[in-house]
Amino acid sequence: MSLGEFDIIARYFAGHGSRRDVLLGIGDDAAVLEVPAGRRLVVAMDTVAAGVHYPAGTAAADIGYRSLAVNLSDLAAMGAVPSWMTLSLSLPAARADWLEGFAGGLFQLADRHAVALIGGDTIRGPEVVTVQIAGWVEADGWMTRSGARPGDLVYVSGVPGEAAAGLAVIQSPLPGPTSKSGQAAAEHLRQRFLRPEPRVPLGRALRGIASAAMDVSDGLLTDLGKLCAASGCGATLDTDALPESAAMRSLFDAAAVLDFALAGGDDYELLFTVPAERVSLLAALGSEVPCTCIGVVTEGQGAEGQGAEGQGAEGQRVICLCAGQVLPLRRQGHDHFGS
Ligand code: ADP
Ligand code: MG
Secondary structure, three states, rough: OOHHHHHHHHHHHHHOOOOOEEOOOEEEEEOEEOOOOOEEEEEEEEEEEEEEEEEEOHHHHHHHHHHHHHHHHHHHHHEEEEEEEEEEEEEEOOOHHHHHHHHHHHHHHHHHHHEEEEEEEEEOOOOEEEEEEEEEEEOOOOOOOOOOOOOOOEEEOOOOOOHHHHHHHOOOOOOOOOOOHHHHHHHHHHHHHHHHOOOOEEEEEHHOOOEEEEEEEHHHHHHHHHHHHHHOEEEEEEEHHOOOOHHHHHHHHHHHHHHHHOOOOOEEEEEEEHHHHHHHHHHHHOOOOOOEEEEEEEEEOOOHHHOOOOOHHHHHHHEEEEEEEOOOOOOOOOOOOOO
């Protein structure tokens, strides 16, 4: 059965859920939204493409979930409340089973965060999914990457590296582990890659506590470098303080585990800095997701002379300590246009 653009929208994407602030949703030339009085609109967009962000053959439901999760993560990093999304779908063919799976994964996560799909575009082309997310934050209440100051402590939520380890498990040509515990560990890691949990409640809670925040999508070291560059400072990261992952340790050697944690991408955890006098506020949050102090913000190492925006300057902003020794920075995170 061949599905036209209109059928696809009507069957899989229109009429799902409702929000009172959606004055006009799918079906007209554009959507009309009511932004709560006194709030600021926060907008982000992320694309996921087969073979770039997930291996070809990834289940449609996982792609649907992921296309929204990466966007929610961006709003989480701003401390915003997600409300609305648009969806640009480029597909080589309109397959009913794929669309059903995709919409199922997308709306599963959308419903959990009460996000309404308010429009989009549907075209034939290579498999590429773009979601634009919009939400709101209190006036002057958003977080940025640029507020870190020397002396602030560096925190990360969750267990960085597990998503990259999960991707390695998925892509490994070797047979999987045979023991029950090994299989459980492999499945845990696969899920961390396929179904990242955007830290929206944590992002909201960090307003007024964190001095700077961002989400970790390209790898801990690279992203901490970006936060430092935006803040005009440096950081020391203590690898011994990184959260332990029993699942990673059971399937990979120590060097690989450290590599995943420092350079693996796709975690969608929050990386943030907290001034020392506000650390007790963080502890008092009782956040559902554990947050671990992994380092400290510094003045920065010769960052000035190299130009804050200069190529390669980001890597040099972060010094990694392992058992008190400086770790050579041979590993960097993901850059689509990097060599
Ligand atoms: P136009 O040609 O005026 O852009 P379309 O026929 O592309 O309108 O879209 C009709 C309606 O369906 C619009 O409201 C649009 O936002 C919505 N829409 C199109 N594709 C999608 C999609 N993938 N998901 C959600 N809404 C969509
Ligand atoms: Mg259109």
